[in-house]
Amino acid sequence: MPDYESVGCAFKSRRARSSATRKGFKGPGVQGVGFEHQNPETPESQNPSCEHERWMKAALVEAEAAAAEGEVPVGCVVVRDGRIIGRGHNRTESLKDPTAHAEVVAIGAAATALANWRLSGATVYVTIEPCLMCTGALVLARPDWVVFGARDEKFGCLGSRYDIAADNRFNHRLKVMEGVLATQAGELLRRFFRARRARLTVDNRRLANDRKRT
Ligand SMILES: [Zn+2]
Numbered sequence: 677m678p679d680y681e682s683v684g685c686a687f688k689s690r691r692a693r694s695s696a697t698r699k700g701f702k703g704p705g706v707q708g709v710g711f712e713h714q715n716p717e718t719p720e721s722q723n724p725s726c727e728h729e730r731w732m733k734a735a736l737v738e739a740e741a742a743a744a745e746g747e748v749p750v751g752c753v754v755v756r757d758g759r760i761i762g763r764g765h766n767r768t769e770s771l772k773d774p775t776a777h778a779e780v781v782a783i784g785a786a787a788t789a790l791a792n793w794r795l796s797g798a799t800v801y802v803t804i805e806p807c808l809m810c811t812g813a814l815v816l817a818r819p820d821w822v823v824f825g826a827r828d829e830k831f832g833c834l835g836s837r838y839d840i841a842a843d844n845r846f847n848h849r850l851k852v853m854e855g856v857l858a859t860q861a862g863e864l865l866r867r868f869f870r871a872r873r874a875r876l877t878v879d880n881r882r883l884a885n886d887r888k889r890t
Contacts, residue, residue, distance in 0.1 A: 731755050731801040732825060732857040738765040738778060739803045739864050745770060749803075749864045752778035754786035754819065756798040762786025778802060779810035783817045795819040803861035805832030805854065811840045815848050823853045825861030 731753055738751025742765035754762035764781025768774055779802050787793045798819040805824045806814060811833040814822055822834060822841075833840050834852050841850045 728801075728823060728853070728856045731760070731799070732803070732823065732861075734760060734763065735778075735801045735803050735825070736857060736860055736864065738763055738782075739861065742766040742778070743864065743868050749868050750778040752782035752800060752802040754782050754795060754798050754800050756786075756790075756795070761789045761798065775809060777807065777810050779806050780813050783813060783819075787817065793817065799823060801856070803857075804828050804865065805834050805836055807831040808833045808838070811838075811850075814850055815840065815846050818848045819850070821851045821853065823856055825854075825856055826858040826865070827854065 734753045735751040738753065739749040740751070742751060743749035745765075745767075747766040747769050749766070751765045752763065753760045762782045762785035764783075764785055765778045767776040767781060770776075779800065782802075783795060783800065786795055786798065793816075795817045796819070799821040800814060800817075800819045801823045802810075803825045805826065805828040806822065807828070808831065824834065827836050829836050831837060834850070835841075835854065840846070841852045
């Protein structure tokens with residue numbers, strides 16, 4: 677999971693690092709909401725900016741549900757034709773499954789709902805930049821767009837560690853927008869890991885005290 681876990685390694689907004697200078701870029705598709713990586717059009721391009729925030733808020737609700745379950749708070753929804761067709765949040769701890777990331781859960785649910793593994797025409801909203809596994813799953817699922825909130829500097833594969841979307845050797849090229857409600861998404865993670873570190877500190881102190889007594 678993201679390196680929000682390490683002390684001092686916090687989410688950095690990198691919206692300004694986006695491909696503003698790349699050929700064909702015509703600025704954020706939706707003013708003030710996010711930055712496109714490489715494509716001139718935007719997901720659900722007829723919709724106003726609040727639409728992206730609306731769907732990202734639904735993904736954040738999923739992330740909060742993950743936190744409530746003691747899972748790393750990442751959430752995801754898959755949207756097609758103006759409605760959510762799949763949603764999911766991290767469940768790696770509860771399912772004891774390293775592959776149970778929010779995106780994998782959500783695209784699985786969407787494929788089940790459509791009775792089709794191809795998510796053509798869909799937009800995937802995820803609170804944090806997808807990891808290597810999830811980016812691979814997204815390439816295979818073939819949604820039109822991936823919109824994510826905060827970057828994951830350590831594991832993100834849509835611009836941070838790698839930029840899979842920029843690699844045209846795959847048979848499906850994801851269109852990517854980032855930075856939608858990034859602050860909220862990053863803050864959820866920071867709060868989660870801060871609480872976990874505090875808990876660990878208390879546990880360690882208790883353990884040290886117990887050792888002194890024995
Ligand atoms: Zn992942």
